[in-house]
Amino acid sequence: MTFRVLTKPVAILTVALLAGGCVVSETRPVEYTPAVSAQTEIAREKRLSVAVVEFDPGLPEAEETAEEKLGVPPEVRKAESRFIAFHLKETLEQTGQWGPVRVLPAERLGAELTVTGEILHSDGEELEVELRVRDATGQEWLHNKYKARADSGTYSDGEVMGRDPFQNLYNQVANDLLAARSRIDEGQLRQVREVAGLRFAQDLAPAVFEGYLEQGRNGDFRVVRLPAEGDPMMVRMEAVRNRDLLFVDTLNEYYASFYREMEAPYDSWRKYSYDEALALRELKAAARWRKLIGAAAVVGSVMMESDSRTADVAGDVMLIGGIELFRQGIQVGKEAKMQAEVLAELGTSFGQEIQPAVVEVAGETRRLEGSAATQYAEWRKLLREIYETETGLPAAPVGSDVIELADHESHPAE
Incomplete structure (x- = not known):
């Protein structure tokens, strides 16, 4: 028993899409917007x-x-x-x-x-x-x-x-x-x-x-x-x-x-990620999408009736194209996952610890360790000691700036 699931034109179109990697949306060129640079010395x-x-x-x-x-x-x-x-x-x-x-x-x-x-x-x-x-x-x-x-x-x-x-x-x-x-x-x-x-x-x-x-x-x-x-x-x-x-x-x-x-x-x-987004804008996991389409192509090639030479050729091409697309989907998924793992490792290592900083306060050597955020917070505390050393006057208690930030929602930084 046979089923006419795909007409010949649809089959040919499907084959073309599969051969083209299923990228059905064309990208529009993005016009470059330059940043305005200083032409003379700025006051x-x-x-x-x-x-x-x-x-x-x-x-x-x-x-x-x-x-x-x-x-x-x-x-x-x-x-x-x-x-x-x-x-x-x-x-x-x-x-x-x-x-x-x-x-x-x-x-x-x-x-x-x-x-x-x-x-x-x-x-x-x-x-x-x-x-x-x-x-x-x-x-x-x-x-x-x-x-x-x-x-x-x-x-x-x-x-x-x-x-x-x-x-x-x-x-x-x-x-x-x-x-x-x-x-x-x-x-x-x-x-x-x-x-x-x-x-x-x-x-x-x-x-x-x-x-x-x-x-x-x-x-x-x-x-x-x-x-x-x-x-x-x-x-x-x-x-x-x-x-x-x-x-x-x-x-x-x-x-x-x-x-x-x-x-x-x-x-x-x-x-x-860009290649994935082009394949299906609303989904980031293009590798999974390609696998599904590839699997569908394999099923479609089996379901097509084979009583004509055109149908046979279309079925064979769909089978080959579907298998190739399935293979590409797996490969893209592997590559994307590998790059994401590298990024995750970099982000974790920077977030946990950077090279310790050694500073001197009042003749004493201090060592700041941990992440950039941790070292920076410790440094802010040390600044008060540095101020006392430079002036001989007591600095503000640690934490006073945190209260001010919370009360007034100011946005400081240097």
Whole structure:
């Protein structure tokens, strides 16, 4: 008994789809949007320093279900949160529009401009993030969602393969940040610098620097008065602040090393993810989809009636194409899984421990160990000891800055 499941035209079309790898949707070219670079030297008042905080990976509350919901292990998304932050740092630096740009594991007081963000969606085809930028006074510069399609040429075209698939998104953020700065006069930018320095000082020694800043009902800060030029307490505080920045620069060397190690496997993973997304946009597991279609093709070839030469040929080709597609699906799945495992391992190792930092405080050698976040938190505590050593005055109790952050929802970092 035979069944006419597929007509000849449908069979031929199915064979064509199978032979073509089942990519039924064509990709539209993505027009490149360059970041606006400085053509002349930017005035010092405009070159604010920028702190880019590790992005929130956007994991579900129940982390045990994260892989099922995201399509990747949570460690991969955590690794992405550092990669994206560092790539944004590099994009901003390359424009020449800003002062030093640094990545931090957490927010802190004393920054001139702070960038925080959350990953809303990420695969090889699309990247969506929510991004917020505030200055030291508390004024919000940006609060936008950014979504971009991958530039498919970066996966195959030799001329642009060195470019990030989502460079347009990073460039758009850089351009929006520049546009926001253009709406702020130099006097306001100067006050941002002043407030940043005073907030750092007040965090360590609130009694000494009381009365220099005023905080409004909306949480914004403004300068009430400035220390006298050459004020010895402020000079010492600047020395402590510079030492803080040296430690942050050391952390950024680790971020840079992590970024370089992650780049190759991350690019490979995104390419495989991109291929999957093209096959079926709503599903990330294209390997499973290809296996199902391949299996269906095998079944279809058996069910087709074989009373004609055309049907026989179509059935044979469908059988061969289905088996080949089934094999490709398994291979793509293996490759994608392998790259995801590499990323997960990188993310886990960076999240657990980096090279210990050795610092000297009051003639004593201190060793900071653990993750970047752990070392940074310990360093913030040591800053108070450093301040006491530099000035001979007691610093603020440990934890006082945490209370202020919780009460006023400020967004600090350097």
